[in-house]
Amino acid sequence: MRTCPTILKTELLAESGYFQIEALHLQFSNGQQRVYERLRGTGYRSVMLVAMPDPEHVLLVREYAVGVEAKVLGLPKGGAEPDEDYLQAAQRELIEEVGLRAERLTELGELTLAPGHLCHRYSVVLAEDLSPCYLPGDEPEPLDLIRLPLAQIPDLVARGELHEARAIAALFMALGALARRG
Amino acid sequence: MRTCPTILKTELLAESGYFQIEALHLQFSNGQQRVYERLRGTGYRSVMLVAMPDPEHVLLVREYAVGVEAKVLGLPKGGAEPDEDYLQAAQRELIEEVGLRAERLTELGELTLAPGHLCHRYSVVLAEDLSPCYLPGDEPEPLDLIRLPLAQIPDLVARGELHEARAIAALFMALGALARRG
Numbered sequence: 001m002r003t004c005p006t007i008l009k010t011e012l013l014a015e016s017g018y019f020q021i022e023a024l025h026l027q028f029s030n031g032q033q034r035v036y037e038r039l040r041g042t043g044y045r046s047v048m049l050v051a052m053p054d055p056e057h058v059l060l061v062r063e064y065a066v067g068v069e070a071k072v073l074g075l076p077k078g079g080a081e082p083d084e085d086y087l088q089a090a091q092r093e094l095i096e097e098v099g100l101r102a103e104r105l106t107e108l109g110e111l112t113l114a115p116g117h118l119c120h121r122y123s124v125v126l127a128e129d130l131s132p133c134y135l136p137g138d139e140p141e142p143l144d145l146i147r148l149p150l151a152q153i154p155d156l157v158a159r160g161e162l163h164e165a166r167a168i169a170a171l172f173m174a175l176g177a178l179a180r181r182g
Numbered sequence: 183m184r185t186c187p188t189i190l191k192t193e194l195l196a197e198s199g200y201f202q203i204e205a206l207h208l209q210f211s212n213g214q215q216r217v218y219e220r221l222r223g224t225g226y227r228s229v230m231l232v233a234m235p236d237p238e239h240v241l242l243v244r245e246y247a248v249g250v251e252a253k254v255l256g257l258p259k260g261g262a263e264p265d266e267d268y269l270q271a272a273q274r275e276l277i278e279e280v281g282l283r284a285e286r287l288t289e290l291g292e293l294t295l296a297p298g299h300l301c302h303r304y305s306v307v308l309a310e311d312l313s314p315c316y317l318p319g320d321e322p323e324p325l326d327l328i329r330l331p332l333a334q335i336p337d338l339v340a341r342g343e344l345h346e347a348r349a350i351a352a353l354f355m356a357l358g359a360l361a362r363r364g
Contacts, residue, residue, distance in 0.1 A: 002323060004253060005248055014196035015205065018219040021198045024248050032322045036248040037200040039221070064186055065297035066206050066218040071186060072297045089272075109340065111347045113295045114249035114302075115254045117200075122347075140214045141184060154358040157351075158291065165293045165304075169339075175346035176336040 002029045041119035046112060047090045049076040050174040051098060051127040062144035074167040090125040095135045097143055103129035108173045111166055124170040184211045223301035229272045231258040232356040233280060233309040241280060244326035256349045272307040272311035277317045279325055290355045294350055306352040
């Protein structure tokens with residue numbers, strides 16, 4: 001396997017309140033040089049939650065997504081705060097977004113989105129043994145919550161009702177973890 | 183279900199050669215106002231290919247990804263050019279990136295990545311009945327190509343070797359389509 005290219009230079013091209021765009025000047029092992037742009041991450045890790053109220057169901061949220069200007073089905077998620085580890089962040093987001101807390105949290109692994117252009121990483125956390133708990137969150141309006149049989153996920157994806165890649169990938173990880181558990 | 187918020191104003195905050203950052207001023211149905219930022223898409227649709235050299239295997243590519251500064255496993259992919267539909271773009275990318283052409287191309291559906299912040303959409307295309315074909319592409323170095331049994335995908339994801347959400351979601355769509363085909 002060829003080695004990774006050398007980063008000759010990194011420069012900040014533009015930034016806004018939320019995003020920072022960087023250019024990286026790269027030299028590949030065959031001598032070719034390219035400039036690639038990427039979006040710098042927020043610095044802290046994000047979590048995605050596969051919350052299961054019972055062994056056959058998962059909780060999806062339906063939330064307005066400005067990138068596609070429509071309500072979109074996905075999973076509860078959020079960013080870890082500076083003093084939190086992933087599991088603490090997962091517990092807080094679950095309470096704020098869903099109104100539940102989990103007795104059992106399991107980190108299933110990490111996802112990237114489009115690693116050629118984005119630095120973002122998500123820790124996927126399986127949340128089980130749920131009980132009601134309330135804390136006000138930072139959402140502009142309460143999220144629509146949907147309790148869905150796990151067995152219906154493939155149909156929901158095939159019909160185009162669940163199209164968010166990071167949610168589908170997180171559910172795939174959870175299905176795999178549950179299958180290995182037996 | 184509540185209605186989608188009204189977009190009061192859209193403004194371009196910053197741009198680079200590749201990215202454009204927009205701010206959208208929104209008013210939710212309960213009167214709350216928020217400003218959300220999003221990354222405008224490139225304008226043309228992207229395709230992701232699940233290319234199967236035989237009914238039990240899929241072709242993955244390993245490519246340097248500047249967002250995570252590492253080689254990353256994913257699927258062949260690319261953007262449709264202005265005069266191409268998705269299937270034409272899929273065929274061209276398959277030839278350029280993998281050196282194969284497909285007799286049979288099936289569109290499986292559409293994926294978003296993080297629709298709260300990104301406008302990007304990917305059409306997932308299943309490519310079958312493959313035969314050798316060569317066209318020079320625009321990659322700085324040839325991609326590493328990996329022929330993987332479909333049955334090994336869950337393990338690859340569980341071990342963290344395949345972590346790109348859009349690739350995992352596209353493979354999940356393909357596994358579903360193949361299962362429905364019987």
